[in-house]
Amino acid sequence: MVEHTGGEFVREMMRWHFSPETGSPFWLERAERLDFDPLTDVRDFEDLSRFPNVVDELRDIGVRELIPRGYGEKHEASVYESGGTTGRPKAVPYSAEWHRRSVEWFSERLDSHGVPRNVDWLSAVPTGPHNVGAMAIDTAMLRGGLNFSIDLDPRWVKKLVSEGRADVADAYTDHLIEQVGHILVGQDVGVLFATPPLLERLAQHDDLVDLVNRKVRAIIWGGTHLDADTRDLLRDEVFPGVTMVGGYGGTMMLGTSVERPGLGDDEPCVFDSFAPYTTFRVIDPGSGKVVPYGERGQIVVHHMSRSALLVNNIERDHATRIAPVDGGFGDAVADVTPVASFGDTAVVEGVY
Amino acid sequence: MLSLDALGPGGPYRSRRQETIGDFAGNRVATLSLAPSLYVTRAMKALRRVPAPPFDARIEAFARAGRAFATETIAGLTPREYQHTVSTVTGIPITVVRKSTDEIAQAAERIHHSVENARPAGAVDSWRDPRARDGAAVWTRRGEVFAVHAAGNHPSVHQGWFDALALGYRVAVRPSRREPFTPHRLITALREAGFGDEGVVLLPTDHEVAGDLLRHADLGMVYGGADVVGKYAGDRRVLPQGPGRSKVLITAETDWEPVVDTIVESISSGGGVGCVNATGVLVEGDPSPVAAAIAERLAELPSLPATDERAVLPVQPTGLARRWDGYLRQRAAGSKAWLGGDGIVDDLGDGSAVLRPAVHQLDSPFAEQLGMELGFPCAWVAPWDREAGVRPLRDTLVLTAVTTDGNLVDELVAEPTIANVYIGDHPTPWMAHGLPHDGYLAEFLMRTKTIRR
Known part of the structure; x- marks a missing residue:
């Protein structure tokens, strides 16, 4: 599946997803309502912008409709869902073939950061409907480690926070930290995989910070944003000497992008996607045009593999557009942040 | 920078x-x-x-x-x-x-x-x-x-x-x-x-x-x-x-004319931006002459950039000043404007505007506007009588009571939601070191315990 030119790869993917023998029921039906012919009109990455963003349609279809026929009965797919706190979540099948490939690539990226192999992992990342937990388990195994999992339900936390029940959310986080603590104390953990909020909470416990600094050689973070200042503090003050590797992923990109290795401490955290399968574009949300390198814009994700075709998906996140490595495909993204909104200042009574 | x-x-x-x-x-x-x-x-x-x-x-x-x-x-x-x-x-x-x-x-x-x-x-x-x-x-x-x-x-x-x-x-x-x-x-x-x-x-x-x-x-x-x-x-x-919601009360037996300066100072000193600046003025009897007098005095304050040595009024970005103005007008509906009824924004032409004083007269000491504190000299003048009593004076940081009625002062001092009572011709922003502002902060910070050794 490794291609030499982007165009060749894109055309191969179009043939797979839009040929009656190999395409998914969803795309074969959906193609009839496109105002272009993917088989002839989509020749390269730039042509992907012709596709509509279909991710919202995923809420309303049976997930089996998304499995390409080309796999026959051998798809061995697992279903993962988007974060989803309101309404029905969006479900996507990941073929076993794709998941394996994604794990292998992730592992190679960890090698490039010098993350040790043959050590055990402690993964405090969501399992269940979320893909990242499976990535943790299988990546640890591929690299010769055991994985200790702590379960984490981000939908429950989001719900608590949105309902203003910060005390319950806090209690839940304490519950997670307590479990992390038991494993850190009792097991020889070499890699810690956790979300940034959990790392921040961990940082409040001096005893656990000591354990991490004594045992853990690499921390992988992902699942939520990590602002540059907090990243500096975690790396320089809380966990000095521990390699930190960030991931930026999501269900709709069928995996994750990984921090670029070898950058200086003052450089931003740059994420490279698993191209050509997953590629980023950074666009001006007003015009839809790609912004110049170094400028900020909104992230658009294309995913194209035999497993799925989810292109032109506009994420909520904003980032700085960075050139890809080695003339790769699409953009790299840096300083990813959630969309910030700036409203008018309301008049509040009182002098304060 | x-x-x-x-x-x-x-x-x-x-x-x-x-x-x-x-x-x-x-x-x-x-x-x-x-x-x-x-x-x-x-x-x-x-x-x-x-x-x-x-x-x-x-x-x-x-x-x-x-x-x-x-x-x-x-x-x-x-x-x-x-x-x-x-x-x-x-x-x-x-x-x-x-x-x-x-x-x-x-x-x-x-x-x-x-x-x-x-x-x-x-x-x-x-x-x-x-x-x-x-x-x-x-x-x-x-x-x-x-x-x-x-x-x-x-x-x-x-x-x-x-x-x-x-x-x-x-x-x-x-x-x-x-x-x-x-x-x-x-x-x-x-x-x-x-x-x-x-x-x-x-x-x-x-x-x-x-x-x-x-x-x-x-x-x-x-x-x-x-x-x-x-x-x-x-x-x-x-x-x-x-909010301070500081107030001035003038009872009928006292002459209001000699305290006009004090009322004006209470409303406008320090640019009127403080919690100790008076927002409410309650008058036993007809409040109109009091409102007219303070409006006349406040109208004289000059509009100047904040860094001018003679400036006494606060300046804000023009857009924000206009929002304050709109808000004030909306809230002042139904009251009588003695000053500021045509707007409180005086554009300085450099993106900023002076917030000019406003004086409005209310029909009742229970009108909700009485406690409405804004970040510029803005006063609400209302009638008050013994029947209304202490109720409209509650939730006040500084109350200047221009009165000779000791029984009334007893009530005001006893009222838990009035933080400070100045009796007579004292402006509400008056403060002295060593005296509590809203109680001593130490009342919140400290406790006593018995020690025996």
Whole structure:
């Protein structure tokens, strides 16, 4: 599946997803309502912008409709869902073939950061409907480690926070930290995989910070944003000497992008996607045009593999557009942040 | 351009995330580091590690810091440069900022008055005191770390947390993002004067991180509107500082004409931006002549840029000034406008506008507008009678009661929601060192315990 030119790869993917023998029921039906012919009109990455963003349609279809026929009965797919706190979540099948490939690539990226192999992992990342937990388990195994999992339900936390029940959310986080603590104390953990909020909470416990600094050689973070200042503090003050590797992923990109290795401490955290399968574009949300390198814009994700075709998906996140490595495909993204909104200042009574 | 760092327990901290503070013309004046949650959490923890200096050392450090604040170059700014900056970005008249500098310095130099006056007369301040041999009340802290969500309406608001630092709390201040200059200067001076980097910290944050200061403190104080007061009403650890809603009451047997100056001063001194500025004027009898007289006097105040030596009114960005104006008009519907009815915005033509005084007359002392406090001289004049009594005077920071009726004064002094009562011809913004502003802060910070040895 490794291609030499982007165009060749894109055309191969179009043939797979839009040929009656190999395409998914969803795309074969959906193609009839496109105002272009993917088989002839989509020749390269730039042509992907012709596709509509279909991710919202995923809420309303049976997930089996998304499995390409080309796999026959051998798809061995697992279903993962988007974060989803309101309404029905969006479900996507990941073929076993794709998941394996994604794990292998992730592992190679960890090698490039010098993350040790043959050590055990402690993964405090969501399992269940979320893909990242499976990535943790299988990546640890591929690299010769055991994985200790702590379960984490981000939908429950989001719900608590949105309902203003910060005390319950806090209690839940304490519950997670307590479990992390038991494993850190009792097991020889070499890699810690956790979300940034959990790392921040961990940082409040001096005893656990000591354990991490004594045992853990690499921390992988992902699942939520990590602002540059907090990243500096975690790396320089809380966990000095521990390699930190960030991931930026999501269900709709069928995996994750990984921090670029070898950058200086003052450089931003740059994420490279698993191209050509997953590629980023950074666009001006007003015009839809790609912004110049170094400028900020909104992230658009294309995913194209035999497993799925989810292109032109506009994420909520904003980032700085960075050139890809080695003339790769699409953009790299840096300083990813959630969309910030700036409203008018309301008049509040009182002098304060 | 100035760069204001967070002032943490490990020294100054410059974040990558920088907030730009501009003047009204849109020029960048300063950048402010905004500390992320992790920084705040670690800073708050660090404050617990080092005990406060002894009492006498704290008092001396306050005196030194106060003098430095008013007279020396601190963090690269002379007093004049500091004052000019504050006036430029906040629109507070320069003379008000200058006066406030002296007030802050004096408050620091006389801090022992405040904490000594607040101590219960029978309590000693150490278990080592010989009186504890037979058993004595010893005055002790209720915690170690105190957090403040400060306001930016007036530099003097920062005197509000002095008592906590003087009483041995380690103090963390989250400044207003609009006016961090005063607490930055003050805290730099206090650290240099002896409190050290781990005694008092400045933690500028965005709104989301602000709660972390309170979460990791033992006790805290939060300035804000009625919403903030409501939010923390049930939290014993937090002392909310809400609108002042200060008022003047004139009873029928007193002559109102000689106190017009005092009423005008109550409404407008310091630019009218303080919680001690009067918002309500209650008159037993016909309030119209009083309203007319104060409107006439307030109308004379000149519209000038805040940095002009003769400026007495606050300046705001024109857009914001217009929103205030719209809000005032909406809320003033149904009242009689004596001043400001045609608008309170006087455009200076440089992107900023003077907020001019407003005087409205209400039909009833129970009209809801009476407690409506805005950040410029804005007064609501209403009739009052004995039947209304103390009810419309509740929830008042400073009440000036121009009256000879001792029974009424008894009632006013007894009313728990009136914080201060000035009887006779005294302006509501009057304050003196060593006297409580809204009770002594020490009432919240300290407790007594019996010690016998």
